[in-house]
Amino acid sequence: MAQLTKVDGRKLRQRREELELSVDDVVQALAKREKRSIHPDHLRNIELGHKQPGVKLFGALCRVLSSNREAFLADPADAEQPVKAGR
Template sequence: MISRLITPNLFGMAPQQRPREHNGPAMRAIRRRSELSVQDLCRLLKEEEDLVIHPNHIRNIETNARGASDKVIGAIARVLRVKKVVLMAAPEAADQELESA
């Protein structure tokens, strides 16, 4: 019987978190409503959350071209001063949450 080793990845680092579904358009709308550029958001993520994210990754998240981990979504929500659920919700639910805020 061959024992199967489960390794995180080739380099021995922890596996990346699976991308979560999110509401990119809501994220973009909130960022713009806060009068922040993508570069501003990246700077704030670095300063407030010690998280370095390339501006292109933010753009990909906002257009739903790429997923984002819980860690990234949570950090963005804290920087944008909204509940994480707003960025994770379906567009209709996010709109309702934003209107009540």
């Protein structure tokens, strides 16, 4: 199913790096604080724009990265082609 909004993975990565967190740090925080288990490669694929997070995972990422959802949404011009949602 296609998502109505597209997440800009570059913005996720930028925020993660601002917080000086590694991909593994975020994956561990998701598991510990949000009870969400994902593979580090899945997060990398989201950041690279190859995958889109599902709604629940997106919310969990926002909480771990201490940001609101709007901060990570793609610009409307970039969101023309739907990408299959991941876990």
